[in-house]
Amino acid sequence: MKNRIRDLRTAKGMTQEDLAEIIGVSRQTINAIEKEKFDPSLPTAFKMAQLFELPIEQIFLFEI
Amino acid sequence: MKLERNKRVKKLAVWTWSWVATMAIATFGPEFIWDGHPFLTAFAIIVNLANGILMILANRDLFNHFDELEKKIHLESMAISLGLAVVVGLTFSLLDQQNLIPFDADIGFLVMFIGITYLVSMLINTRRYK
Numbered sequence: 001m002k003n004r005i006r007d008l009r010t011a012k013g014m015t016q017e018d019l020a021e022i023i024g025v026s027r028q029t030i031n032a033i034e035k036e037k038f039d040p041s042l043p044t045a046f047k048m049a050q051l052f053e054l055p056i057e058q059i060f061l062f063e064i
Numbered sequence: 065m066k067l068e069r070n071k072r073v074k075k076l077a078v079w080t081w082s083w084v085a086t087m088a089i090a091t092f093g094p095e096f097i098w099d100g101h102p103f104l105t106a107f108a109i110i111v112n113l114a115n116g117i118l119m120i121l122a123n124r125d126l127f128n129h130f131d132e133l134e135k136k137i138h139l140e141s142m143a144i145s146l147g148l149a150v151v152v153g154l155t156f157s158l159l160d161q162q163n164l165i166p167f168d169a170d171i172g173f174l175v176m177f178i179g180i181t182y183l184v185s186m187l188i189n190t191r192r193y194k
Contacts, residue, residue: 024065025131032133032193041132 002061006034008052023047072126079119086112133193141185149178 009019009030016034020027023044032038039060040048049056089097090108098104127138153174160169 021065026134028193029131029133037193038133038136044132 001039002036002063003033004059004061005030005048008054008059009034012052019051022051069126069129072122072129076119076122076126079115079122083112083115083119086115137186137189137193140189141182144185145178145182148181149174152177 005019009016014022016027016030020030023030024047025040025044029038029040033040045056045060049059052059086108090105090112093108094100094105127135130138156165156169156173159165
């Protein structure tokens with residue numbers, strides 16, 4: 001699944017470590033999500049949507 | 065989060081080391097410390113078992129503290145280790161039964177094999193998600 005996490009994070013001036021701390025996951029997990037190697041769980045996706053004040057579908061782009 | 069993690073890792077380390085120590089006492093104690101006294105031997109084995117259960121609980125506590133990616137990595141590694149342990153363990157046992165290996169299929173070999181496969185699986189899985 002594609003996502004815009006890296007762009008949104010850098011636009012807010014946050015490091016991966018900062019984002020990981022806020023969301024409650026490890027920095028490695030944020031890195032894996034940004035590199036699209038790992039799809040986050042629904043609660044994590046909702047936390048990110050809340051943080052970036054965007055609907056989930058504008059952050060995560062589902063492609064078949 | 066890191067402080068909580070470190071606390072759990074330390075707790076697991078303490079229980080693991082004490083389990084290894086009580087295992088050593090239960091193994092060598094009857095011969096070198098208390099001269100085969102059956103009550104002390106049984107007591108040492110029970111203490112080792114109780115210590116092992118506490119070690120498992122500490123491990124579960126740490127696992128429940130992992131985030132979703134860490135849980136996935138550990139679960140995949142455990143699945144591979146368990147599968148290999150069953151398949152290779154039984155093959156090893158068959159080889160021993162048919163006298164195709166020059167030594168006994170001791171449980172220690174299986175424990176070592178599980179440890180090594182878990183470690184290798186963890187390394188490979190961690191690299192996959194880097």
